[in-house]
Structures are given as structure tokens and as C-alpha cells.
Amino acid sequence: MKFSLFISIFTIVSVQFGRAQSPIIPTPVTHVFVEGKIDLAEQITIKTVNLSEKLKDYLVGELENSYAISTKVDSLDGLVEFKRIANTQKDFYSINVADKITITYSSDASCFYAIHSFLQLLQFEEDHYVIQKAFIQDFPNFQWRGLHLDVSRHFFGIDEVKRYIDLMALCKFNVLHWHLTDDQGWRIEIKKYPKLTEIGGFRDSTLIGHYNDFPHKFEKKKIGGFYTQDEIKEIVQYAQDRFITVVPEIEMPGHARAALAAYPEYSCTGKKLPVASEWGVFDDIFCSKPETIDFLKNVLEEVLTLFPSEYIHIGGDEAPKTNWKACAKCQKIISENHLKDEHQLQSYFIQQIDNYLTSKGRKMIGWDEILEGGLSTNAAVMSWRGEAGGIEAAKLNHYVVMTPTEFCYFDYYQSSHPAEPVAIGGFLPLEKVYQFNPVPQSLSNEEKSYILGGQANLWTEYVPDIESAEYMVYPRALAMSQVLWCNEKPTFEVFEKTLIDYQIGFLKKHGVIFSPALFYPEMEIFPSTKGLKIHFKGTAGNDKFNVLQKTDGNETNEDKILGISDTLIFERSIVSKNVHFEISPDETYELEHTPFDLKIHSAIGLPVKLLTEPNSKYSNHGELALVDGIKGHRPWKGNEWLGFDVDTISWIVDLKKSALIESFDLGFLDAQGSWIYLPKSIQLYVSTDQKKWTLLPKQLPVENFHQEIKKTGRYIKVVLISNNKIAKGFPGEGYHPWTFVDEMEIKFK
Ligand SMILES: [Zn+2]
Incomplete structure (x- = not known):
């Protein structure tokens, strides 16, 4: 297999034969099509000499459940043969589809990735599956390919978390950042402190509508939940079986309202407050006194027994210093340790936690605020407020995971279509996710080596259930998987076409609820000499629209079929008027109507x-x-x-x-x-x-x-x-x- 090793390292190129694109997402490093196809029978034989039982079961299960193909495992011969090889490229695999299918892999993880790529090669034709002959070589670009799930703002049961992990596996993500504690709920059982889940695991009411709608309205209903330690172990194992590392997040010193509702003695004021029922940032944070640090170390001690991950996330973001400024104990620590201010106190706080984790052989990671007041020795940084924090950390030789809001916050809107469910705000369409590059260009090559990868985050203030979670994450997670896996990702247009031609069907096959934002028509607007020029645009295969135009409520019933090149001109007008378009796209996509409103006034299109x-x-x-x-x-x-x-x-x-x-x-x-x-x-x-x-x-x-x-x-x-x-x-x-x-x-x- 030396030959393939050379190709994998020296040629990052996709050569096509007969077909324009690889159906696999994330796109493999090399996908060479060869003439001819293999027809798959209802039962296929698989030769799996060294394949682990778990991988074998996974493959057999997927083939049976998603493709209705039964399998016979044979140690001598098979249509599909798995071979373990040595390869210096981490997580390298290859698939050779000739008269037989040979899959080579260099690690169990890469075998798992190969299985997923293999499954995506199966295409249904008439009444059976076929595979186009091809040769594929592949390996990931980044070692941290993360997806985050906030289970505090809304709780997700273990079956739902497993479902989230299953879908992550389809996209070759390998880190689940599990946000387990926050102001609105503490979700992990800690045996030494049972009140954390008894009290901190539930809230009496929840904000309804958007935080920006005033006055705030609440639903008075006790909701919440938590995971027992056995359930946590089950999830960690379930993820591990899918080559996904679960990185737990225990938030400190901020976002601590749920913990402090249970144990108010670890705050500065000692005041008993309920678990938070609205969103935002609260002044009530952990006090920096030694008793609190001991409490947090005890919590982490149990966390470490449950999570074998190299990194432990300690939050560190959005911690207002109001209470620390007014607290005699916090001020005493500042003066005794000759600290400059409360920012340095936060650094001192985090340093103690960092030392603790280091003494236990783990590494600490936190949001980029942990840079303020000085970064502790071993800390890795998750850069969320843009890429500046990540750049600063990499220059200081600290490891970095890039997750800037602009490209990575999947709680943002993915389109402005009225059918979009209420979201936190922000705008992150699919194409924007695709443009993300976790490596800031301003870094030197040496500094770039500190970028571990990237991650998309799903905060769940406005994500009440798993269906909504899937809707927010897909198909944007596919774009993110391209960003994090591909060594050289294809253009967005090629990606979009692959989604439409192959991946949407693949998502449907797995019952994924995804946003149809990709298929909604858009109104494109340009300035013209006397006003505006507009036309409607859709995705490939969706450029025929039925447009109903109404002006100021008077139905003109101008039923028009507009194609992609049809243009409407609107001139500036002293008397302003409203134009309303009701657009029903081609029926194939079963979408809701898209309304557009345009106000014609005397300044439209002015320079x-x-x-x-x-x-x-x-x-x-x-x-x-x-x-x-x-x-x-x-x-x-x-x-x-x-x-x-x-x-x-x-x-x-x-x-x-x-x-x-x-x-x-x-x-x-x-x-x-x-x-x-x-x-x-x-x-x-x-x-x-x-x-x-x-x-x-x-x-x-x-x-x-x-x-x-x-x-x-x-x-x-x-x-x-x-x-x-x-x-x-x-x-x-x-x-x-x-x-x-x-x-x-x-x-x-
Ligand atoms: Zn204090």
C-alpha cells in the first residue's frame, strides 16, 4: 500500500470520470471515478479479518436499517473486504471500488470514517443499490472537529443526545462539547453535592417569546432534568463507539445561578436566588474564596471520573465583576496576592482550577475571556468573540479551537424567511458557514500549528426540543464538516449541488429534520438609474417561480412566471407605496410560500x-x-x-x-x-x-x-x-x- 500513501500525501486532487462530483460529504481528498458500476444484491458478503466487533456491528446495522441490505460476514472472501494498513497520515483510509470493494484503514477511527464514506457511495437505481467504480483516499485536515450542545437552557434526554451523536458521526465530527451547567439548569449528577441536581436541575418558570420583547412573559411550569452518572457514562461510551470525544463544560466563575440556587454559600452574597428563568448574563457568580475553589475541585473530581477526555472545559465567559468588587473576601484575595483588579482575580481563580486539572493529567480549555488578566500556563482557548482571542492565544503558544460567532453560532437565523422559527438573532446562512477558515491568515506557520480546529455551537435558549435542534444544525453542520475535514474544499456551488443531488436524500434517509432555507427563493436587489432593479433567485433546479404581485393591498392579480433572468424595475416615487410578492416555488420542494415586501419611496436606489x-x-x-x-x-x-x-x-x-x-x-x-x-x-x-x-x-x-x-x-x-x-x-x-x-x-x- 506504499503507492496509495504517496498519492495521499503528494496529490490532493479530485479527478472525475463521467460524473462531476463526489457524493460524499465531507468531500474526500481524492475521489477518482472509474467507468462501470457494481450492482449490490439484497445480501452482500463482507470479509472482516481484523475488524472489531463494534465496527462490524455498526456496519451491519447501518446496511440493514438504512439500506435494507443484509450481510454475511466471511473470513475468507467477500464483496467488501476490510484491511488494516500502516500509514503515517493520521486517520487515513482508502476505498477501491473495482470488481470488489477494498477498504483499507490505518486506525479504528479511520475505519469508521471509511464506513461512512462507503455508505454514501450507495446510490439507489430502479430497484437496487449500485456503486460507481472509483478510488478514494482520505484523511481529515483538523484534529478538533467539534459540535456543541447546550443542555442547560433546554434539557435533552439521553436518547436525544444519542441521536445528536449519531448525526454527528454521519458528518465525521469527533468532538461533542457538552455544555452541562449554566444559569438555567445544572445537568450532571454530583454525588457529593446532591442539591446541584435536586434544586439546580429544575426551574419554576421559563421566558416565552424573545428576550427583546418587553415586558418579559413567563410560562409558570417546573421544567428541567439531569443525567445520572450512569447515564453520563452511557453517553460517553456511546460517543466513543462512534469515535467522538465528549468534552464536558462546567461553567465558572460566571453562569452559575443554578449551582448557587442549590449552594448559595459559594456566592459572594450568600443570598438564596432561584434557578434563572430568563436568558442573559447575571451578576451572581461564584465567589473567589477558597471554599468555593474547593467545592469546584470536588465537583471536577467526580467529572474527571466520568469523562476520559484530554480537555475539560471550564467556561470562563461572561462573568460580571460587580459582586467581586463589593465582596470583602474577594477584595482580600486581591490585596493578599497583589492582584491589579478583578480581571486578574478571575485569572487567579482560573489558574487554581488549571493547576488542579494539570495535576490530574488533564488540560483546561475555556472561552476567550480567560485571556483577560493573563492566561494560565496550560490553558487552551476557545475563541468565540471573533478570532482575536484565538490569534492572541496562538501567539502565546497556547492551543486554540476557533468558534467565532460570525461563522459558528448555529443559534443564529439561517434565512430571513418568515417560516424560520424565532432565534436569538444574528444571521448565519449556509454559505457563510462554508466560508469559515479556522486558521487566521495573520499567523505565522509556527503559530498556525496551535490551531487545533473549529467548532459550531448550538445554544438552546430558543431551541426547546431535539427537532428544533436538528433544524438549526442541519444542513449547516454539513458545511462545517467540509470546513473542518477537507484539506481543500470544493467551491460552495459544487457543495450546494452535492447537497441537492445526494446529501438531502441522505439526510431524509436518516430522518433528519433540516432547514429548507437553501431552497427558498431570494429577492436580489440592485440600484438602477431611477430606482431599483429586482429579480428572484433560487438554487439550482429551483429557478421557476410562481409570482403573485400586489400593490398597496389592491390585488392586481398579475400572476407571472418569473425565470432567473426576469427583472422588474421600480422607479423612485414621491408618493410611497407598498408592493407585496407572494412566491410559490416549484412544487418539488414542498415549501411554504415566500412573501417579500418592498416599499417604494423617493430615496430608493440613491447613491x-x-x-x-x-x-x-x-x-x-x-x-x-x-x-x-x-x-x-x-x-x-x-x-x-x-x-x-x-x-x-x-x-x-x-x-x-x-x-x-x-x-x-x-x-x-x-x-x-x-x-x-x-x-x-x-x-x-x-x-x-x-x-x-x-x-x-x-x-x-x-x-x-x-x-x-x-x-x-x-x-x-x-x-x-x-x-x-x-x-x-x-x-x-x-x-x-x-x-x-x-x-x-x-x-x-
Ligand atoms: Zn466574593
Whole structure:
């Protein structure tokens, strides 16, 4: 097998014969198609000399349950033969489909990956399965291919967690980051502290609707649950059998409300508070006193007996220092240890936990806040607030798992379609996930070697059950598996086609509930000389639409069939009007209708020059977003608004002629739970030549801002001043607030 070793290392290339793409996701390093097919009978023989019983059972089970193919295991001969080989490339495997099928593998894990690739090669034709002849070589790019599951905000039973693991295995993920404790529930039995689950495992009520909807409403019902230690062992073993390591997360010092509801003596105040029933960040965190550290070490001692993972996640994120500042014990530790402030106290806190884990032969990993106040010696960092934390850690020679919100937070919306269930906010469509690269380009080659891989996170504030969890994770997990497995991933277009041609069927075969966002038509908008140009666009094979257009509620019943190249033009109009489209896509996809609303007004399509760039997370449609006729939705779905995270924001709009400007309207978003606030002030300037600007009276911004102008000019400059920090007592306290704006309407003649 030396020959194949050479190919695997020196040629990362896909050669196709007869067919354009590998049906396998994640895409293998090499997939060479050869002419011809093998027809599979209802029963096949498998030669498995050294294959472990578990792998054999797994293969036989999958073939029988998902493909209705029975198997006969033979030690001498078989249509499918498994061979263990030596290969220096970690987790290398190959599949050779000739007259027989030979699968070679270098580790049990790679055999498991080979089985999954083999199963994806099976294609149903007429009344039986066939396999296209081919040669495949493959191995993963990153060693940490993670998927996260928050079981605190909503509890998932052991069968549901097993289901989550089963689906992870299909995509060759190898780390389950299990978020077991948080403010809203403690989910792991700790024998020394039974109240953690008796009290901390349940809450009396839960926020309903979105956190940004005020006043908050609650469902008064006791909910929760926890895993016994036996159940935890069962899950860990179940995952191990699928070559997935479970990394437990025990949150500290923040997100501790459930633990402190059970044992208030480990907080700074000692005050008894209930398990949290709403989302967010709370001041009540673990006190840094020695008794609390001992308590946490005792908890971890039991955790270590249950989880054999190299890494133990200790959280470390979002820990407000309010209570530490007011606590005599915390302040005493600061002065006795000559610490600068509460950030260094957090570092001191984490260092003790790190030392403990190190003494037990484990490694600590935590969210990037553990960098604040100095990183403890052995800590690995999970970079979530962008990639900056990961870059800093790698430069300090600490290992890093990249999971920036922008690409990795699967609790964000995947489309703005009205059928999407309520989500936390943010916008992460499939294509954005696909663009993710866990390795920051600014690192040197040596520093890059500290990037272990990446991970997608599923926080479950708005994910009440396993069906919703699958919906949020799939098909985005397939894009993430491409990012983390492929050495050189194909273009998004090829990936999308593979999804449509093969993988959607594969997901259906496994009963996966997935978001159809991929198939929803989109409205594309461009500026034109006199207004806007729009057309509708869908995925390959879904570019025929039935479009019903209504204007201002008056049904014109213009039933039109629009193709991908059909374009509609809308001109600016002094009298604004609403246009509504109702789009039913090709029936193949059984989708809900897609409505689009367009407001035609006198500023649509006007040239806007952004003097401040929006944050790349919220810059959809760029400057056109302000004048594209689409008003940002409330509740916020992420992609219509322009989002800024700086103090001063400004832009200039050109009316393209000198005119009497009557009024100016601008939409702001006030969604404090998402750290989005109204700016402090808005200043408007008018000019005829962009040299001399006249400042109009300042006004206070409100969500639907309106200002009378009655001045002649050609250009309007808008300047927004925001606070540089979120005030004390508000969500996101101490962080920079977001400013979200959308649709600017200007009346002029
Ligand atoms: Zn304290």
C-alpha cells in the first residue's frame, strides 16, 4: 500500500470520470471515478479479518436499517473486504471500488470514517443499490472537529443526545462539547453535592417569546432534568463507539445561578436566588474564596471520573465583576496576592482550577475571556468573540479551537424567511458557514500549528426540543464538516449541488429534520438609474417561480412566471407605496410560500457613501441596505439591518439633483437583549456641493425617526453618535453597544 500513501500525501486532487462530483460529504481528498458500476444484491458478503466487533456491528446495522441490505460476514472472501494498513497520515483510509470493494484503514477511527464514506457511495437505481467504480483516499485536515450542545437552557434526554451523536458521526465530527451547567439548569449528577441536581436541575418558570420583547412573559411550569452518572457514562461510551470525544463544560466563575440556587454559600452574597428563568448574563457568580475553589475541585473530581477526555472545559465567559468588587473576601484575595483588579482575580481563580486539572493529567480549555488578566500556563482557548482571542492565544503558544460567532453560532437565523422559527438573532446562512477558515491568515506557520480546529455551537435558549435542534444544525453542520475535514474544499456551488443531488436524500434517509432555507427563493436587489432593479433567485433546479404581485393591498392579480433572468424595475416615487410578492416555488420542494415586501419611496436606489464601515457580520447589501426598499424586521432577523459597533457612524446620500428637501426618516433598532441600543444623538447636515454643510437642529433618535427639513440641497450627511459602553445594569454592561439602522426615506422635490 506504499503507492496509495504517496498519492495521499503528494496529490490532493479530485479527478472525475463521467460524473462531476463526489457524493460524499465531507468531500474526500481524492475521489477518482472509474467507468462501470457494481450492482449490490439484497445480501452482500463482507470479509472482516481484523475488524472489531463494534465496527462490524455498526456496519451491519447501518446496511440493514438504512439500506435494507443484509450481510454475511466471511473470513475468507467477500464483496467488501476490510484491511488494516500502516500509514503515517493520521486517520487515513482508502476505498477501491473495482470488481470488489477494498477498504483499507490505518486506525479504528479511520475505519469508521471509511464506513461512512462507503455508505454514501450507495446510490439507489430502479430497484437496487449500485456503486460507481472509483478510488478514494482520505484523511481529515483538523484534529478538533467539534459540535456543541447546550443542555442547560433546554434539557435533552439521553436518547436525544444519542441521536445528536449519531448525526454527528454521519458528518465525521469527533468532538461533542457538552455544555452541562449554566444559569438555567445544572445537568450532571454530583454525588457529593446532591442539591446541584435536586434544586439546580429544575426551574419554576421559563421566558416565552424573545428576550427583546418587553415586558418579559413567563410560562409558570417546573421544567428541567439531569443525567445520572450512569447515564453520563452511557453517553460517553456511546460517543466513543462512534469515535467522538465528549468534552464536558462546567461553567465558572460566571453562569452559575443554578449551582448557587442549590449552594448559595459559594456566592459572594450568600443570598438564596432561584434557578434563572430568563436568558442573559447575571451578576451572581461564584465567589473567589477558597471554599468555593474547593467545592469546584470536588465537583471536577467526580467529572474527571466520568469523562476520559484530554480537555475539560471550564467556561470562563461572561462573568460580571460587580459582586467581586463589593465582596470583602474577594477584595482580600486581591490585596493578599497583589492582584491589579478583578480581571486578574478571575485569572487567579482560573489558574487554581488549571493547576488542579494539570495535576490530574488533564488540560483546561475555556472561552476567550480567560485571556483577560493573563492566561494560565496550560490553558487552551476557545475563541468565540471573533478570532482575536484565538490569534492572541496562538501567539502565546497556547492551543486554540476557533468558534467565532460570525461563522459558528448555529443559534443564529439561517434565512430571513418568515417560516424560520424565532432565534436569538444574528444571521448565519449556509454559505457563510462554508466560508469559515479556522486558521487566521495573520499567523505565522509556527503559530498556525496551535490551531487545533473549529467548532459550531448550538445554544438552546430558543431551541426547546431535539427537532428544533436538528433544524438549526442541519444542513449547516454539513458545511462545517467540509470546513473542518477537507484539506481543500470544493467551491460552495459544487457543495450546494452535492447537497441537492445526494446529501438531502441522505439526510431524509436518516430522518433528519433540516432547514429548507437553501431552497427558498431570494429577492436580489440592485440600484438602477431611477430606482431599483429586482429579480428572484433560487438554487439550482429551483429557478421557476410562481409570482403573485400586489400593490398597496389592491390585488392586481398579475400572476407571472418569473425565470432567473426576469427583472422588474421600480422607479423612485414621491408618493410611497407598498408592493407585496407572494412566491410559490416549484412544487418539488414542498415549501411554504415566500412573501417579500418592498416599499417604494423617493430615496430608493440613491447613491449612499458610507464613511463608516458596518461590522462585517451585519453588512448585508452594504450601502444599498439603507435605500433598498426593504424595512428591517422586528423581531430582528439579522440580515436586513446595517450593524455598527463604533462610537461615530456617518454616511452621505446624493439626491442626484439640488432639491427642496422636505423630510428625513430613518429606522433604528432597540433590541437591548442583543446589545443593540439607540445611539445618543443624530445630526443631519445639508449641502449643495459637499464643501459647505449646514447643520440642522439635533434631535434624539427613536426607533422610527422623523425630522422635518425644509431646506434646499443635493447632499445629506448623517452622523450618529453612540455610547462607547453599555451602561451599568443593562444587558451587555461594559461592552460597546451595537447601533442598527435601516431604510432611510427622504422626501424631496
Ligand atoms: Zn466574593
